[in-house]
Amino acid sequence: MTAHRIVFANEKGGTGKSTTAVHVAIALAYQGARVACIDLDHRQRTLFRYMENRLDTEKRRDIALPGTRFTYYDGESVEELEEIAAEIGADQDFLLFDTPGKDDPLARYVATTADTLVTPLNDSFVDFDLIGQVEGETFKVKKLSFYAELMWEARKKRAHSTINEAKRDLDWVVVRNRTQQLQARNMKRLDGALQELSKRVGFRIAGGLSERVIFRELFPSGLTLLDKGQLGDLGTSHLVARQELRGLVAGLNLPVPTRPAVVDEPDLAVAAE
Template structure:
């Protein structure tokens, strides 16, 4: 499950790349888009199917469903998850806000992925820091929300939920800020129990991919495969490996 109550962290872009990455690796993959207003994930995959059909390309694509928030939304999500035995993985993208539906997804997740931009503005979602020393004062509301969900899941069925914080949009500049954010993440991770994994850098190519529904893994569809693509693809492969998903084999993305 991709979860973050702050917008602009690259959550939906990351979700699509994870879902398509799993499909490329041969896994039967489904995606559930819980943001029925923006429908970023659903639109991305619709563009992908249309572009592949137009160009007569084979583009591995997860199945996708959209669930609108409402009185019966949590029940619909539970039903879809319970009936998903035909899939190896289900990737759920939650909206950038708190809702009953987002909490229902959180309660069922085996792996929670929280992308954040590499700044203290985004870090504030999960932890508060001292303004002078940048030492962590306390976990923030979202970290406490995930802590409670993981504890409830462990009590209910013994599942140890893996929480991963992705450092998206790492900048090559502002090295001091990057180091401070990294130190704060390391300190907080020991207190609330998440793993830190490198995410996706800020690149123009991600905005260019959306209209065609392409990803870094679709080399056969990329007209100008550049060194920038190579670097970004390496980041994505490292991200996917860092998720530690069952039966993951990096060689399937060679």
């Protein structure tokens, strides 16, 4: 069995990439999936540190939580990375990569090998510039970015490959993490540009996390909003954030195996209404 590769990649920082990656990984574990993670951001190691904190909380509270295999890679060799991926991803349903928020050769490489590529964006034209440029007056897409062209070429190459006919297509999902409310006119412009570019390049658009502060507060404990029994009473904002997470996981449309869900999260795959 070959693990389904999920790559979280964005060459811009501050888009909630690692936060999204961690919570998707744990959400999959709650659904009964076997998940392995490789953190390629060897300086910050946010995903790696989050999972370490989760293990520490388990030991400290003497509890068992759904989790993942995890490691980080701080080298530069594609071959060595693939060896680590083969080892940690053996017998796993998903192999998840978290990449640094910068232009990085290994990040580009794993993006082109992804089965599901997840690119979180803040709702702004500053972040949109990663995948495309717009006209200053009309806000129509005038040019693909280098990153979008790279993904476009990777998809074409995979589609025409005769080396492995069973190779899965690259499903590119742009996740809109909203950090602030946009004016209605700007929201309409951004919506139009994203829809136009999605048709040209072939990515899908999914709703993300509107308030990431709630998720970041959980970092020291390694807990997530899915760990209901460990969080005490939750406020309305926490419940909304958890429902957004469920909607995000459903929107990724991942091939989750049919195994019993863990603990009491039977409705993880239900999209937010």
